[in-house]
Amino acid sequence: MSEHPRAPDTPPAANFVRELVLADRAKGDFGGRVQTRFPPEPNGYLHIGHAKAICVDFGIAEEFGGICKLRFDDTNPETEETEYVDAIVDDVRWLGFEPGEPLYASDYFEQLYQWAEHLIATGFAYVDDQDAETISAQRGGYGRPGVESPFRSRDVEENLDLFRRMRAGEFADGAHVLRAKADMQHDNMQLRDPIMYRIRHEHHHRAGDAWVLYPTYDWAHGQSDAIEGVTHSLCSLEFDSHRALYDWYLEHLPLPGDQPRQIEFARLELTHTVTSKRKLRELIDDGLVDGWDDPRLPTLRALRRRGYPPSAIREFCEFIGVGKTNSRHQIELLEWFIRNQLNRTAPRRMTVLHPIKLVITNWPDGRTEMMTLQNNPEDPADGIRDVPFTGELWIEADDFMAEPSPKYYRLSPGSEVRLRGAFFVKCTGFETDGQGRVAEVHCTYDPETRGGNSSEGRKVKATIHWVSTAHAIDVRVALYDRLFTADVPGERTGEPLDDLNRNSKTVVDAKAEPAVAAAAPGQVLQFERLGYFAADGAERSLFHRTVGLKVEWANIQKRPK
RNA sequence: UGGGGUGUGGUGUAACUGGCAACACAGCAGAUUCUGGAUCUGUUAUUCAAGGUUCGAUUCCUUGCACCCCAACCA
Numbered sequence: 001m002s003e004h005p006r007a008p009d010t011p012p013a014a015n016f017v018r019e020l021v022l023a024d025r026a027k028g029d030f031g032g033r034v035q036t037r038f039p040p041e042p043n044g045y046l047h048i049g050h051a052k053a054i055c056v057d058f059g060i061a062e063e064f065g066g067i068c069k070l071r072f073d074d075t076n077p078e079t080e081e082t083e084y085v086d087a088i089v090d091d092v093r094w095l096g097f098e099p100g101e102p103l104y105a106s107d108y109f110e111q112l113y114q115w116a117e118h119l120i121a122t123g124f125a126y127v128d129d130q131d132a133e134t135i136s137a138q139r140g141g142y143g144r145p146g147v148e149s150p151f152r153s154r155d156v157e158e159n160l161d162l163f164r165r166m167r168a169g170e171f172a173d174g175a176h177v178l179r180a181k182a183d184m185q186h187d188n189m190q191l192r193d194p195i196m197y198r199i200r201h202e203h204h205h206r207a208g209d210a211w212v213l214y215p216t217y218d219w220a221h222g223q224s225d226a227i228e229g230v231t232h233s234l235c236s237l238e239f240d241s242h243r244a245l246y247d248w249y250l251e252h253l254p255l256p257g258d259q260p261r262q263i264e265f266a267r268l269e270l271t272h273t274v275t276s277k278r279k280l281r282e283l284i285d286d287g288l289v290d291g292w293d294d295p296r297l298p299t300l301r302a303l304r305r306r307g308y309p310p311s312a313i314r315e316f317c318e319f320i321g322v323g324k325t326n327s328r329h330q331i332e333l334l335e336w337f338i339r340n341q342l343n344r345t346a347p348r349r350m351t352v353l354h355p356i357k358l359v360i361t362n363w364p365d366g367r368t369e370m371m372t373l374q375n376n377p378e379d380p381a382d383g384i385r386d387v388p389f390t391g392e393l394w395i396e397a398d399d400f401m402a403e404p405s406p407k408y409y410r411l412s413p414g415s416e417v418r419l420r421g422a423f424f425v426k427c428t429g430f431e432t433d434g435q436g437r438v439a440e441v442h443c444t445y446d447p448e449t450r451g452g453n454s455s456e457g458r459k460v461k462a463t464i465h466w467v468s469t470a471h472a473i474d475v476r477v478a479l480y481d482r483l484f485t486a487d488v489p490g491e492r493t494g495e496p497l498d499d500l501n502r503n504s505k506t507v508v509d510a511k512a513e514p515a516v517a518a519a520a521p522g523q524v525l526q527f528e529r530l531g532y533f534a535a536d537g538a539e540r541s542l543f544h545r546t547v548g549l550k551v552e553w554a555n556i557q558k559r560p561k
Numbered sequence: 562u563g564g565g566g567u568g569u570g571g572u573g574u575a576a577c578u579g580g581c582a583a584c585a586c587a588g589c590a591g592a593u594u595c596u597g598g599a600u601c602u603g604u605u606a607u608u609c610a611a612g613g614u615u616c617g618a619u620u621c622c623u624u625g626c627a628c629c630c631c632a633a634c635c636a
Contacts, residue, residue: 014575041636076635132634139632143563146632177634187564189632198634217636241565241631264566271572319585321574323567326629330572333586343599378599409597418595452595463595487572529596552597555588 015322017060017263021232025064030231030258034066037103037230038092039073039221042084042205044277046091048298048313048334052268055317057234058097069228070099074106075220077202085205091300095310105215105224106207112215112223113167115253116178116196120159124252125196126152127162128179135177138184139192146184146192166199169212173199180219182248190245194218222246223253225260233260236267237324268320269328272482273298274489274496288500289483295544296483296504306480307524307534307546312341328488335547342524342532342546347375347382350420350465351512351527351543353477355394357440357469360425363391368470371451373421376526387513389422393466394511396529400441402430407556409461411441418463420528424449465528472511475541477533479506517541 025032038057040050061068070092074080085102092099119125128135128151140146154162166176178197186192196219201212225233233246243262250259274280275298283289283297292299295306303313316337320329371389376382395411404412411417416426425443433439448455452463481504490496512527519525519535524546526532531548 014577039636043636073636079635135634136632141562141632144632145563174634179634189564192632195634200634214634216634221636237566238630239636244565266567319574323574325567325574327567327573329574330586333573336586339598348596373595377594377596407597420595460595462597465596526596526598529598531598549596549598554597556597559589 016324017056017232017234017265017322018063020263021060021064024231024261033229033231034061034064035229035231036061036066036068036234037071037225037228038068038099039071039105039224039235040088041073041076041079042081042088043076043079044084044280045087045292046300047275047280048270048273048300048303049268049275050091051095051300051313052317052320053234053236054092054095054097055314056265056322059318060232060234066231068097069103071103071105071224071228073217073221073224074104074204074206075215075217077200077204077207077214080205082205087301091304094300094304096314103224103228104206105220106204108220108224108227109207109211109215111227112220113213115223116215116219117160117163118254119180119196119252120163120178121156122252123156124181125159125178126154126181127159127166127176128152129176131174135179135195139189140184142189148184149179149193152181152193163197166197167211167213169201171199173201175199180245180249182245188241188244190218190241191248194245218242218245219249222250222260222262226250226253226255226257229257230260231258233262235262235264237264237326240264264324265322266324266326268317269326270298270331270334271328271487272331272484272489274484279496282497283483288497295478296480304522305534305537306544307342307522307532308338309341309345309524312337315341330487331482338547339532339549342526344378345376346524346526346532348373348377348528349513349516349525350387350467351475351477351510351516351530351533352394352396352465352467352472353479353508353510353527353530354397355467355511356397356400356438358393358395358425358466359440359442360391360393360445361428361442362444365391367391368468371422385515387421387515388468388471389419389466390468390470392469393419394469394472395441395464395466397438399462399464400427400430400438402438405557410464411443411462416460418449418452418460419445419466420463421452422450422466423447423452424454424458424460465530467511467513469511471514473514473517473541475510475512475516475543476539477508477510477543477545479508479545480504481506519543 036057038054058068089099128149138147177195179193182191184192195216197213200214246262293301293305295302316334369389370386372384400411411427413427418424423445425445427443429442430438431440482501483504484499485501486499489499521537524532524534532546533543534546536542
């Protein structure tokens, strides 16, 4: 792992979860043990928001010498699939954590059932015959008490009988539910006799057809924690009001060990993107992006394809900390961590995205010379390579201006620049095509500057990249812009898609130096002066722009004259 | 409408449980540079509001205000 931007000997940033765990240990709770879990529902792919949760869940456990397990919260057979299970395990591992053998809430269905009977027997649960609408209406509202179900006083024997027959499959979906007998007057709506079981004649991705009775999240979650020996059950803020119910269930059960503690923290949100499963799915289903691994998406699969190093994502997550404040981090900060990492590790190559021809008029006809360039000036250990140089090169269209604006110090008539690692060249003229666009730039080179330095100490203000036209290889480069133009997609209208950037992807045909052909699938290169680019995992010669370099020039142009 | 949570520069996060409000990103200025990158130096800017307690309040008290979550047989 690379070094953290924080000074190495400063203690880890304060973090309220860490402090709560510390306090529990000081009290001797849980026998000093720390165990957490990462509990995704296998109904979609993991995204950057999950990455933070994973870092927190695994991170806290690791920090205290405890363990963290991956548990699938697969209590709803309608939406869950094995495909997602495999992808999630894979993503967790890619991020850099060892999920071990995954656990499944569905493996606890029998124990959950037994505990449900225990609750019935002790008078804390009952079978309700009413439909969802009626139950919802009886629940009351904010500031209005609920009214009790007419089935609430059903006796234990009848409840037990009905519940067993529910399990046996005697009833249709929705005919009965099992409810906790808590408090219909409670200020916290979660405690107004919540549903524990619903009947679903549905195939389960793991349990198969063994059950028609499925536990709800609230009934399954804390109990699963208890079964596994979880000590600290970390979840996101919206479950705050569920904590009372989490505790209620646990307090009414003969637990095998200590009662786990739920702690809520703020999830990660980023500007210019969305993480809701519904929106993500919509983008894909409507063909607005090319699939779950489209590099514009915040899914882990997409970020991986785009070339984001997992270690940089982890550093980012550690850096932003853990708190209870709802907030949205600027995507620029994440990108800073990505660049910071890649700058040290990505080999440099030259690729011209928008080529125009540069002709060196005093270069000997037909001559090729090999220029030696460092693979990474930030890491001399990365070695050197030879790049073929000739009298006809591709250079970036942006690197020439027929009428240079103030402060522009690349190529323009009469100016001299350095061709990276090669020679100084002086512009002597240019040709335009029929529409007045620059088609070809002419220059002369100074043979005394071979390697890129003038012997008499002459300086140039700019260095540009180049590719010999005779040796260039053709590559396709996908340039990505923000998927959403607004910081907070949907903030104005309530509909994120209203802020969709319709031009978030541009694919250009580019010219690259020969060494680019050797890029391994997934490898990230720095195309000099342009940014970082990841070789596609499947399509050779396709590169995805991971992130651009910072462009000072853009700021210069923005400044008032 | 009842309950719960949260408010610190432009953004995000800290401040040893009352003692000079700090760090990072972004911005600006300069140095340096064979990437207008990176690096280095400097710099602008912050405690939701109003009261109170106190020698002293981001921290404690009171009252407001703003935002988020909760009335799925989703998680």
